[in-house]
Amino acid sequence: MAGRDKVKSNIITLKEVATALGVSTMTVSRAINNRPNVDDTTKRQILDMAKKMGYTPNHVAKSLVSSRTYTIGVVIPEISHSFFPDVVHGIEEVTKQKKYQIFLTNTSENYETERQTVDALRSKRVDGILVSSSLTIDDTSYYQMIVNSGLPLVFFDRCIHGIGASCIGVNDRLASTLITEHLIRHGYPSIGFLNGSTGVSIGKARYEGFKDAMRTHGLTWNEQWVVEYGFNEKSGFEAMNHVLSLSEYPRAIVAVNDPVAIGAMKAIQQAGLSIPEDIAIVGFTNDIRAELLTPSLTTVHQPAHEIGKLAAAKLIRTIENPNEPVESLEIDTSIVVRRSCGHQP
Amino acid sequence: MAGRDKVKSNIITLKEVATALGVSTMTVSRAINNRPNVDDTTKRQILDMAKKMGYTPNHVAKSLVSSRTYTIGVVIPEISHSFFPDVVHGIEEVTKQKKYQIFLTNTSENYETERQTVDALRSKRVDGILVSSSLTIDDTSYYQMIVNSGLPLVFFDRCIHGIGASCIGVNDRLASTLITEHLIRHGYPSIGFLNGSTGVSIGKARYEGFKDAMRTHGLTWNEQWVVEYGFNEKSGFEAMNHVLSLSEYPRAIVAVNDPVAIGAMKAIQQAGLSIPEDIAIVGFTNDIRAELLTPSLTTVHQPAHEIGKLAAAKLIRTIENPNEPVESLEIDTSIVVRRSCGHQP
DNA sequence: ATTCGTAATGTTAACGATAACATAATCCGT
DNA sequence: ACGGATTATGTTATCGTTAACATTACGAAT
Numbered sequence: 001m002a003g004r005d006k007v008k009s010n011i012i013t014l015k016e017v018a019t020a021l022g023v024s025t026m027t028v029s030r031a032i033n034n035r036p037n038v039d040d041t042t043k044r045q046i047l048d049m050a051k052k053m054g055y056t057p058n059h060v061a062k063s064l065v066s067s068r069t070y071t072i073g074v075v076i077p078e079i080s081h082s083f084f085p086d087v088v089h090g091i092e093e094v095t096k097q098k099k100y101q102i103f104l105t106n107t108s109e110n111y112e113t114e115r116q117t118v119d120a121l122r123s124k125r126v127d128g129i130l131v132s133s134s135l136t137i138d139d140t141s142y143y144q145m146i147v148n149s150g151l152p153l154v155f156f157d158r159c160i161h162g163i164g165a166s167c168i169g170v171n172d173r174l175a176s177t178l179i180t181e182h183l184i185r186h187g188y189p190s191i192g193f194l195n196g197s198t199g200v201s202i203g204k205a206r207y208e209g210f211k212d213a214m215r216t217h218g219l220t221w222n223e224q225w226v227v228e229y230g231f232n233e234k235s236g237f238e239a240m241n242h243v244l245s246l247s248e249y250p251r252a253i254v255a256v257n258d259p260v261a262i263g264a265m266k267a268i269q270q271a272g273l274s275i276p277e278d279i280a281i282v283g284f285t286n287d288i289r290a291e292l293l294t295p296s297l298t299t300v301h302q303p304a305h306e307i308g309k310l311a312a313a314k315l316i317r318t319i320e321n322p323n324e325p326v327e328s329l330e331i332d333t334s335i336v337v338r339r340s341c342g343h344q345p
Numbered sequence: 346m347a348g349r350d351k352v353k354s355n356i357i358t359l360k361e362v363a364t365a366l367g368v369s370t371m372t373v374s375r376a377i378n379n380r381p382n383v384d385d386t387t388k389r390q391i392l393d394m395a396k397k398m399g400y401t402p403n404h405v406a407k408s409l410v411s412s413r414t415y416t417i418g419v420v421i422p423e424i425s426h427s428f429f430p431d432v433v434h435g436i437e438e439v440t441k442q443k444k445y446q447i448f449l450t451n452t453s454e455n456y457e458t459e460r461q462t463v464d465a466l467r468s469k470r471v472d473g474i475l476v477s478s479s480l481t482i483d484d485t486s487y488y489q490m491i492v493n494s495g496l497p498l499v500f501f502d503r504c505i506h507g508i509g510a511s512c513i514g515v516n517d518r519l520a521s522t523l524i525t526e527h528l529i530r531h532g533y534p535s536i537g538f539l540n541g542s543t544g545v546s547i548g549k550a551r552y553e554g555f556k557d558a559m560r561t562h563g564l565t566w567n568e569q570w571v572v573e574y575g576f577n578e579k580s581g582f583e584a585m586n587h588v589l590s591l592s593e594y595p596r597a598i599v600a601v602n603d604p605v606a607i608g609a610m611k612a613i614q615q616a617g618l619s620i621p622e623d624i625a626i627v628g629f630t631n632d633i634r635a636e637l638l639t640p641s642l643t644t645v646h647q648p649a650h651e652i653g654k655l656a657a658a659k660l661i662r663t664i665e666n667p668n669e670p671v672e673s674l675e676i677d678t679s680i681v682v683r684r685s686c687g688h689q690p
Numbered sequence: 691a692t693t694c695g696t697a698a699t700g701t702t703a704a705c706g707a708t709a710a711c712a713t714a715a716t717c718c719g720t
Numbered sequence: 721a722c723g724g725a726t727t728a729t730g731t732t733a734t735c736g737t738t739a740a741c742a743t744t745a746c747g748a749a750t
Contacts, residue, residue, distance in 0.1 A: 038697095038699085058737070064704095064735090066737090292634055407706080410734075
């Protein structure tokens with residue numbers, strides 16, 4: 001039974017099905033694609049034969065003719081942040097329903113890699129791309145070129161504005177203001193900010209929000225306590241160690257995201273200090289671990305799954321309707337108050 | 346500056362570059378692909394012009410000619426389990442280096458979806474697929490057909506054996522035996538097993554390992570305490586509630602994976618019982634949350650990243666070398682002893 | 691039976707790139 | 721200066737599918 005003959009490759013084409021039945025490829029094509037003008041008997045024979053021969057349509061050829069691949073490229077900075085798998089989950093949900101497939105690419109927070117990745121996706125002629133950009137330089141010309149080329153592009157989470165691409169983000173600046181104000185209300189006299197990079201949209205927006213809150217409340221901040229080490233746990237650890245090595249350190253910390261906050265918490269605790277008694281800290285993202293930490297981390301909840309769904313839906317509308325307007329959506333976040341900010345049950 | 350002319354699509358082809366310079370497409374093709382027999386001057390002109398016109402090679406057309414897409418399909422059951430993003434990370438690392446791109450697909454633990462997904466990947470003519478299967482029925486004919494069709498296929502984590510496909514898994518059965526024995530050594534008189542599904546390879550192997558340990562130590566187990574509710578947190582919660590509703594419940598629990606263990610822990614604690622004082626529990630996976638839980642979860646560490654890398658490397662070797670042998674690899678795991686098993690610091 | 695209309699089927703060209711073969715241009719040694 | 725070897729360039733056919741046009745078949749109406 002096992003191992004019939006060993007043909008090198010048995011990928012069946014339309015033509016082979018056609019010859020097997022003595023009809024033309026067009027008739028087979030019509031039958032397979034359920035187009036009109038095929039005799040019922042013929043159609044049944046074709047369908048049976050196609051099944052028997054194990055015919056699978058070649059989408060590569062189809063794509064070449066139609067200039068449509070039903071494929072979407074997804075560019076994310078770091079797949080191991082719990083935020084992004086959740087976004088991908090949301091994207092998947094929409095794309096699956098709309099019969100698109102996704103190319104998932106991880107740039108490791110590297111803009112050069114990001115460009116290469118996008119170029120590769122363009123070469124593969126994806127119908128559109130979803131990007132959370134790691135751009136840190138003030139040069140949007142690359143994405144401007146992408147937009148000009150007509151490739152549908154929707155940013156999510158980390159956006160680049162003003163180049164004619166839609167964006168699904170959150171109200172980062174306001175959320176950052178609110179969570180900073182939450183710390184201010186606790187009465188902490190000094191607050192530091194652990195940023196990833198101000199070149200990245202979320203880094204800039206969250207820092208601005210931090211400053212808004214400080215200014216509104218007539219507080220000043222020590223520029224030494226505003227540092228940029230990166231967006232992951234390791235960089236949070238290093239950033240915090242740097243701050244702790246200064247002659248003075250702040251009474252509270254706003255971290256640009258939860259991984260950074262988690263790294264910082266490790267640094268604080270390893271230095272023999274207590275959270276929130278010695279240093280209070282808040283994050284941003286509502287990482288899956290936030291509620292489990294000791295103390296649990298006060299943070300900003302971002303609806304990752306929702307962001308993924310909205311971004312994918314927007315992109316598909318942009319692909320399928322050339323008149324779909326460009327828009328920037330800011331989804332509301334909410335503050336999740338736990339223990340790390342000093343809040344008592 | 347913005348909004349030059351509004352051409353519908355400005356995707357440049359080889360031919361357009363060729364006409365712009367008055368040479369043939371072949372010459373352009375050779376120049377672009379850095380092939381020999383192109384005059385240096387001509388080559389420079391072509392490269393300049395291609396860049397100026399914004400030419401991007403069309404991989405769809407290339408793929409049609411070469412029957413190679415440099416694309417790998419990745420089929421995973423649930424992207425929100427921390428295990429899988431880690432695996433994907435490992436896969437990404439290898440594929441990026443080898444210039445492949447990955448189609449990421451999520452089947453939501455549904456075998457029907459899985460088949461449709463694999464069919465879609467075949468239609469898109471991926472060069473190979475990496476699958477962690479949700480197959481729960483005793484019918485491997487579908488994958489047998491895939492293997493027979495010559496499509497390179499490597500399973501990871503959840504394997505289907507005996508059909509001629511390679512597999513990168515872990516020594517599930519042994520690991521399960523070891524962690525069960527760890528509980529036995531604690532002296533618990535009764536142990537239950539929360540399975541996902543015995544139809545899935547890991548469910549079967551881990552259950553077998555559990556039984557091995559019990560038998561070896563002359564213990565019996567109550568079949569009522571062996572339940573199958575699924576592989577996620579919710580099913581763990583429900584499974585445990587079911588067990589707790591029985592007239593008697595076991596002194597310790599082996600969960601088929603960490604999400605199930607986490608759900609079960611919630612159920613136990615909501616029932617007013619303590620872990621490990623009333624019920625001890627161990628998991629499997631070393632989820633990112635395991636060490637942060639209260640109590641921290643004793644579990645089996647599976648090198649997810651490593652599995653991803655090995656699986657991707659094996660698949661690429663299989664794609665690029667028709668004589669690459671079929672092999673099943675079992676990677677070693679290690680037990681991470683924390684508090685939920687009753688261990689004291 | 692002739693003609694017309696529609697349904698069924700077939701043929702050709704095209705999508706963009708490249709392999710394989712064909713030709714033109716250049717170089718070199720004697 | 722000539723023939724043979726290179727090197728540079730061009731032409732044709734092909735990958736698998738489908739759009740667009742062309743043809744054939746068949747039933748109905750007169």
